[in-house]
Amino acid sequence: MKFYNGKILLPLTFFIAFFIGLVSFQKNMLGSVDNDFFAGLDRFSQILVTGRIIAHDAHVDDQGWNLGSVTINGVLEYSDNNLNTFNELVKKNEVSSVIYFPYQSHYGIQGAFFLWLHDTFNIDDVDGLQFVNSIFFSLVIAALSVLFIRVYDWKFALVFFFVMVTSPWVVSFARNMYWVPFLWFLPAVLSSMLYLAKRPLIKGLLLVGVFFSVFIKSLAGYEYLSTITIFACSVFIVGPFFRTESVNYAYNVRMAALVFATCVVGFLCALVIHAEMRGDSVASGLMNILEQDVKKRTYGDPAAFDPILRESLTASVVDVIRKYWFDWKTPLFFGIPAYLLSFATIFFLVGFCYSFFRKKGFDLKPMVLIVFFLLCPMSWYVLAKGHSFVHTQLNYVLWYFGFMQALVYGVIVYLLIIGADAYRFLRGLGVKGMVIAALLPCLLVLVGMFLSARELDKEQDRIFESSVDSFDVGADFTVILSKSKELIFFKKDCAAADLNNTFFVHAYPEKSESHTGMNSGFLNLDFKMPSSSKGKKWLSKYYGSCTAVVELPPYSLGKLDVGQYTLPDVVIIWKESLSLAGKYYSGSVTPFNLTDGNWLDGIFRFNAAFFVENNFVNRQSLKVGDNLLLGGSGKREILRIDYSAEYISVFLDGEPLNPALDGYPNKVLIYKY
Known part of the structure; x- marks a missing residue:
């Protein structure tokens, strides 16, 4: 630890971590994630930020809301590329109409922030705005990693940083303008500084900083607040187990409780501001948020919400956790396949038991580390069960609030202990032991090769199945x-x-x-x-x-x-x-499962249009001039098709469609098949 106490090494470590993080988070230069996943993760949510910028530049009333989507010339583009589309149309003087649809689920401070960046620094493209986000996220992760050297030890700090910059989920989220993920970890940076601070005045200022960091995060959205809060408190619970000197555990528990309370107060202050915007009074606004937002994301009455949400509200907590443990579609980090998650957990438990019998007592540090950090993702999976059931394209990122790093750290610790003991034991057996010592790694390598080959086979099988x-x-x-x-x-x-x-x-x-x-x-x-x-x-x-x-x-x-x-x-x-001309790969399509200010069950509220997922089958089966048969609106002709990276918008003749009979989950039949 003394090695890192110098005036040069800590800043140098911070700078190197910042640079590595920046190139990984902005450009995926470490190759941590598939490029399609990196480019496409939740681009839809960013239209709420770019939509606010477009509305401002088009001089459209924002109705007092900082986030929202827009239609440009009657077209809603479900991608953050809408900003580039708008700028190109402005250059050609081809913008005839812009309509703004506010997003009211939270205050949306990120919309105001990126609009300020756009105006102040004349940043007109998505990449430029995302680069600012990547800078902030890299600063926060680098700071947290350096602080963890002192809070825990250099080994855990190194593992934490390595997992963060090679996680496909963290790297893909890092730039996102809606999620502004540097706000997820900023409270932990300030609470780590608070844990290390000595002077009462500095402690007081840092506690105020924790309040404002959670307050601002809540203004940017309430997602993952339980995870963020527990992660911020973790240094006071887990950190003392890494100290060699005498520790006042009661004091640290009180400080953890104080940080927790401060986070709650920050959230409540943001909630009051949001409630004033949602209702005629704070009380009515709070009731509106509870009924319209909170219940549908947690444990609301399934009968009170849209049928598409009922499965998430009737699903059990066990169903949700099972999804996030077994249904990975990406590697864990650094290309390590997801099936090793269960193997690593079993090995950790075996190592813990082995350490107990070896030392005749519990080695609490790794267990406290992994159990407390397990609470971070589990808190959201349990408390926001409805949200987690629906948003499996997002919430895997919660495993990286300490748990994944703690698991890796524990596996390495026990691997070194068991490996050293096994070597000493085999060495004592003489020649026979040395032969076994040589063959055992070969056997492990062979097992690893077999498992790796099975994963390759599954991946190739999926290609043929698709x-x-x-x-x-x-x-x-x-x-x-x-x-x-x-x-x-x-x-x-x-x-x-x-x-x-x-x-x-x-x-x-x-x-x-x-x-x-x-x-x-x-x-x-x-x-x-x-x-x-x-x-x-x-x-x-x-x-x-x-x-x-x-x-x-x-x-x-x-x-x-x-x-x-x-x-x-x-x-x-x-x-x-x-x-491929004239080929149809399906006789029907299903409108996309989305309801917001513009769409109801995938049906456009204002014109005869619907949208579907953009995949090869759908785009080859929908052609201008073809006839469709809808359950409620009957026979319609396709007049226009608009393509974006993720969605296909299909515009039909006639009056607006019937969402109840035409929208999701109903099928739209293709006449010409």
């Missing part, structure tokens, strides 16, 4: 069109294949006139086969194969040209043309 169409093309490749948005090149035996030459994919839109900026009427998606595309895991059934995934454009395609050519002389090695 296939909606496939074509055998040149060089013994198979081209697979997946249900989502991807074109997959697959070759079973790549041992003798020449993968160094460039592959080309030319995507021709079905309506080329609606998609400009393409060479010769197509989008060029040429690529080099990555070295990681080969199946290199010996025990995998796909060993020796190679796979490459190409993200297709978000609109309907009429044709794909695929092949391979040499450089620099550009000689075509092989080429195939895949016709």
Whole structure:
């Protein structure tokens, strides 16, 4: 610990941590997460921030609310790209109307903050605004990691930082303008400083800082407040177990209670401000928030809410926790597969028991660390059960409020203890023991290779299961069109294949006139086969194969040209043309499950329109001029289709649709199939 007490090493550590965090959080330069996941995580929520900016620039009344969505020329774009769209239309003088729909679930201070940045520093693009967010988040995580060196020890601080910058969830959330995640960890920074402070005046100022940090976080949204509060209090409960000197545990418990109370007061002050905006009085506003927001996210009466929420309100807490423990769709961190979560937990418990028998007593430090940090995610999964059941695309991030780091720390501690004892034991057996010592790691490596190969097999199996169409093309490749948005090149035996030459994919839109900026009427998606595309895991059934995934454009395609050519002389090695014109991959679509100020069960409230998820099946099955049959509104013709990265908006002839009979979960039949 003394090594880090110098005037140079701590600032240097902070600067290095800040820089690494910034390049990871803003650009994913560590490769911590799949690029599609990184680019796409909850872009929908950011339209509430960009919508406020657009309304301001268009001189539209914000009705006193800091967040909201907008329609531009009658179109609601479900992506933060709406700001870029608006700016382009302004340059062309093609903005005819902007309508603002306020988001009233909280005060929305982040909307005011990013609007101020936009006005003050003339930041007109999403990347620039997100960069500011990444700077703040990197500062907070770097500060927290450095503080943890003193609160806990350098080993836990290093584990904490490493997990944060390599977690696919943390890295993907870091830039988000709606979530402003630096506010999640700011209270913990201030409470850690409070834990280390000596002077009463400094302690008082830091406690005030804790209040304002939670107050501001609550103005930006109430999500995860129980997790944030427990995490902020954790230093006073867990920190003393890392001290070698005498500790006043009663004092630390009192301080933890004081920090907890301060966080609650900060939340209540923000709630009162929000309540004044939601009702004629604070009391009526509080009742409105309770009935409309709190109950539907926790334990409200299922009969009192939209049917789409009933499953979340009737589900048990056990169902929710099971989802977040077993249903991971990403690695844990640093590419470590999610199935190891259960193995790591079992190993931790075995290590704890082994340590007990070895030392003839409990080693409380790792257990207190992991149990208390387990309370952080569990508090939200339990208290906000309804919210957690619905938002599985978001709430996995809660595992990184200490629990994931504590688990890794505990596994490393017990692995070193058990490993050292095993080595000493085997060494005492002489030659036989040394042979076992040499073979045991080999066996463990073999088991690890087997498990890793099984994960590769599952991943490849999912690719084939998602296939909606496939074509055998040149060089013994198979081209697979997946249900989502991807074109997959697959070759079973790549041992003798020449993968160094460039592959080309030319995507021709079905309506080329609606998609400009393409060479010769197509989008060029040429690529080099990555070295990681080969199946290199010996025990995998796909060993020796190679796979490459190409993200297709978000609109309907009429044709794909695929092949391979040499450089620099550009000689075509092989080429195939895949016709998609007139192909329908489904006879129906289902409106998206969303209700807000603009949409009711996926049906547009103001015009004859609905929207669906943008996947390959939906976009190839919906075509302008086709007829649809809706349960309540009957036969309608498709007049226009708008594509965004995540959604497809379908505009029909006639009067507005009937949400009850046409909207989710009802199916819309496609006549021309």
